[in-house]
Amino acid sequence: MNKLYILAFFVALLAGCSKPSDKIVVATAANVQYVMKEIQQEFEKESGKKMEIVVASSGKLTTQIREGAPFDVFVSADTKYPEEIYKNGGSDQKPEVYATGALVLWSKNIPEADLKPEALTAENIKKIAIPNPKTAPYGEAALQVLNALKIYEQTEKKLVYGESIAQTAQYITTGSAEAGFNALSIVLSPEMKGKGHYVIVDSSLYTPIQQAAILLKHSEDSPKREASEQFYKFLYSAKAKAIFKKYGYK
Amino acid sequence: MDTQPLWLTFKLAGITSVLLLVIALPIAYWLVFGKFKGRGIVEALIGMPLVLPPSVIGFYLLLAFSPSHWFGAVIEEYLGLRLVFSFPGLVIASILYSLPFMIYPIRAGLQSLPASLREASYTLGKTEWQTFTRVLLPNCKPAILTAFVLTFAHTVGEFGVVLMIGGNIPGVTKVASVAIYNEVEALNYPAANAYAMVLFAITFIILLVVYSINNRLLRVRQPA
Numbered sequence: 511m512n513k514l515y516i517l518a519f520f521v522a523l524l525a526g527c528s529k530p531s532d533k534i535v536v537a538t539a540a541n542v543q544y545v546m547k548e549i550q551q552e553f554e555k556e557s558g559k560k561m562e563i564v565v566a567s568s569g570k571l572t573t574q575i576r577e578g579a580p581f582d583v584f585v586s587a588d589t590k591y592p593e594e595i596y597k598n599g600g601s602d603q604k605p606e607v608y609a610t611g612a613l614v615l616w617s618k619n620i621p622e623a624d625l626k627p628e629a630l631t632a633e634n635i636k637k638i639a640i641p642n643p644k645t646a647p648y649g650e651a652a653l654q655v656l657n658a659l660k661i662y663e664q665t666e667k668k669l670v671y672g673e674s675i676a677q678t679a680q681y682i683t684t685g686s687a688e689a690g691f692n693a694l695s696i697v698l699s700p701e702m703k704g705k706g707h708y709v710i711v712d713s714s715l716y717t718p719i720q721q722a723a724i725l726l727k728h729s730e731d732s733p734k735r736e737a738s739e740q741f742y743k744f745l746y747s748a749k750a751k752a753i754f755k756k757y758g759y760k
Numbered sequence: 761m762d763t764q765p766l767w768l769t770f771k772l773a774g775i776t777s778v779l780l781l782v783i784a785l786p787i788a789y790w791l792v793f794g795k796f797k798g799r800g801i802v803e804a805l806i807g808m809p810l811v812l813p814p815s816v817i818g819f820y821l822l823l824a825f826s827p828s829h830w831f832g833a834v835i836e837e838y839l840g841l842r843l844v845f846s847f848p849g850l851v852i853a854s855i856l857y858s859l860p861f862m863i864y865p866i867r868a869g870l871q872s873l874p875a876s877l878r879e880a881s882y883t884l885g886k887t888e889w890q891t892f893t894r895v896l897l898p899n900c901k902p903a904i905l906t907a908f909v910l911t912f913a914h915t916v917g918e919f920g921v922v923l924m925i926g927g928n929i930p931g932v933t934k935v936a937s938v939a940i941y942n943e944v945e946a947l948n949y950p951a952a953n954a955y956a957m958v959l960f961a962i963t964f965i966i967l968l969v970v971y972s973i974n975n976r977l978l979r980v981r982q983p984a
Contacts, residue, residue, distance in 0.1 A: 569945035576947075594947065618828065637845055642928060645945040670845045670927030673941070681927065685828030686844040 533560040534737045535580060537571040539587035540676040541611060541648060542721070544699030545757040546585065552753065553744050559737040567674035569645035575600055575726065582738040585723045585745070587611070587675070588647035592724040605724035608745050609759035612694040613651045613716060618685040618706040625709045627655055630689060631664045639681035639690030642671045649678075651716040652691035658715040682706065694758030721759075761954045764931055765939035769959075772847070772935060773915040776854040777908050780862045783855070784907065788866040789892060810860050818924025821853050825925060845927035850935075853921045861910045869903025870896060902974045909970040913963050 538546045543565045550561055564571070564581065572591040575581055576598060585608070586592045592605030617625055620635075630638055641649035649671070656662040672678030675693050682690040683705045697708045725742045744750055790796075791803065809817065824831045825844035836842055843849035873896060881891040897904065919937040926933035928942070936955050943952035 567945065569947065572947060573944055636842060637927075639927070642942065642945075644942065670929055673923060673928065673945075680822070684822060684826045686822060686826040686832075687927075 532733055532737070533562050534582040534734050534741055535562045535564060536741065537575065537579070537581040537584045538563050538565050539568045539571070539585060539721070540565055540674040541587050541693040541695055542585050543676070544701060545695055545754060545759070548753050548756075549745070549750055552749055553741055556744070556749075557737070557740050559740065561737075561741060565676075567641075567645055568647075570674075580728055581726055582728055582734055583723060583725055583742055583745075585721075587719075587721055589720050589722040590647075592722045595724055595726070599727070601724050601727055603725050605722040606746065607720045607722045608750070609721050609754045611648065611719040611721055612713065612758050612760070613648060613655065613711045613719065614692055614694050614697055614708045615689060615711055616679075616682050616692050616697055616706060616708040617689040618683060620689060620707060622707045622709055625689070625707055627659055627711060627715075628661065630656075630668070631661050635688045636668060637670050637681075637687035638665055638668045639670050639672055639678045639687035641675045641678045641691075642673055645673075646675060647719050647721075648675055648691065648693050651719055654716040655691070655711055698756075698758050761951065761958075762939070765934050765936040765955065766958060768931065768934065769916055769936040770962075772850055772854060772918075773912045775851055776858060776915045777862075777912045779851065780855050780858060780911055781904075781908055784859070784862040784866055785897075788863050788870060789896075791863070791867050792870040806863055807860050809857050814857065814918070814920030815924060817853065817857055818921040821849075821856075821921065822925050825849055844925050845929060845933060847932055849925060850922060850933055853925060854915045854918055857918055857921050858911045858914045861914045862907045865903050865907035865910065866900070869900030869907075872903075873899055902977045905970060905974060905977075909966060913967060916959065916963055 536546070536550075543563070546563050550563060554560060566574075568587045568591045571579075571581070571584060571586070572594060575584060575595055584592060584595065586605075589605065589607065595601060596603075596605055615625055615627055615630075629635070640652040643649035643653050653662070656665055670681065670687055672681055672690075675696060678690055679692055679696050679702065681687045682692065683702070691711070692708075694708075694710060696702055697705075723742065723745055725738060787806075791799070822844060823829055825835075825842070826832045827836050827842060832843065841848060843852060877895055877899065878891055881895045886895070917937065918935070919941070922933065922935055922938055923941070926935070926938065928934050928938060934942075936959055940952050940955045940959075943949070943955065
């Protein structure tokens with residue numbers, strides 16, 4: 511009877527192990543998630559290989575990669591995090607910029623005509639949502655805009671911080687915050703179409719948001735290596751560039 | 761290390777525990793001695809926070825607290841208070857989130873009292889209220905203490921709900937668990953570790969003290 515138990519235990523244990531999948535895993539920053547779906551479709555069609563997307567904020571993905579998460583490619587929202595991984599020996603290749611993002615001001619109820627960063631000081635705007643500036647480049651850019659327009663002191667008390675661009679979008683689209691800063695790629699996605707109003711922020715008010723990707727060491731000695739390299743190349747192809755453009759990236 | 765998130769955590773846990781004790785006592789009494797139909801439904805509802813992911817509670821509260829929703833709109837209109845991204849909002853969320861941790865131990869304590877206690881009190885002409893406050897409650901001190909501390913500790917450990925509705929505002933909604941999360945995200949491991957150690961040490965000491973007190977209380981009740 512006891513032997514049976516032990517046997518059953520091991521059977522259950524082993525059931526959890528399946529053969530390693532040959533799908534490549536792409537760690538994707540939240541602002542790139544929608545555009546990545548389309549990139550995935552194109553890549554799978556072109557190469558016949560399969561891929562999976564894991565979405566989180568760049569900071570969280572970097573932490574996970576440093577702790578040995580099984581990702582093959584990391585598509586970040588900035589250049590700082592991939593550099594960090596490269597410095598720590600997570601890759602043999604330097605990260606490369608694949609797109610430049612644009613910042614928007616977005617609101618559920620305020621019409622475009624009245625929507626401009628200078629108007630955030632108004633009485634009727636009680637909360638302004640921005641991504642956490644410490645970990646999200648779009649949050650950092652939002653602070654630069656407020657500082658450049660010299661309205662940071664007046665708006666600081668209104669700021670609430672989403673833990674990623676995606677959560678910030680949630681705060682804006684639910685109307686929990688009257689307005690907020692976000693990525694153009696998010697408001698242009700099919701999922702967010704028609705959810706409120708947005709204006710593109712003058713790009714001279716913040717440092718360009720250059721977004722880099724990096725091919726990770728993880729796939730080096732695995733059967734996925736070829737597919738990972740193929741995907742990494744595809745990310746910089748003319749085809750991918752056209753898709754990025756459609757979502758407002760430069 | 762910025763100690764503000766730690767203070768905020770203990771302030772939230774303290775306020776939540778006190779308010780919840782006041783709310784939970786009558787509910788527990790009613791669950792044990794009340795006569796009504798649909799008790800199962802009420803008990804299941806109270807237990808929901810034990811099994812629901814905090815993100816579910818957080819998601820629904822985010823929708824309800826938002827000024828676009830009738831509930832959030834009414835609160836804002838009449839109280840001038842926006843619950844999302846505010847400390848009062850976190851208190852309400854924590855009360856819901858820790859509800860079973862306060863009610864269950866008190867209910868168990870009341871159930872374990874011999875029926876003769878109540879009967880004797882009534883026979884001696886005490887009202888229901890006097891019986892409850894002067895006879896029943898003093899006899900389940902260990903249960904109340906356990907409930908209070910479990911609620912406190914559970915609220916200290918709250919993370920998912922706060923992350924959903926707090927908005928990470930320093931000094932207002934940025935509690936220690938969220939501060940740890942931020943530091944890890946910013947690859948700032950030493951700072952995350954400092955917060956984590958403090959939380960670990962303080963909660964361990966609290967639990968240790970309470971269980972020692974409780975053991976002593978229980979020994980008094982059971983003469984060897």
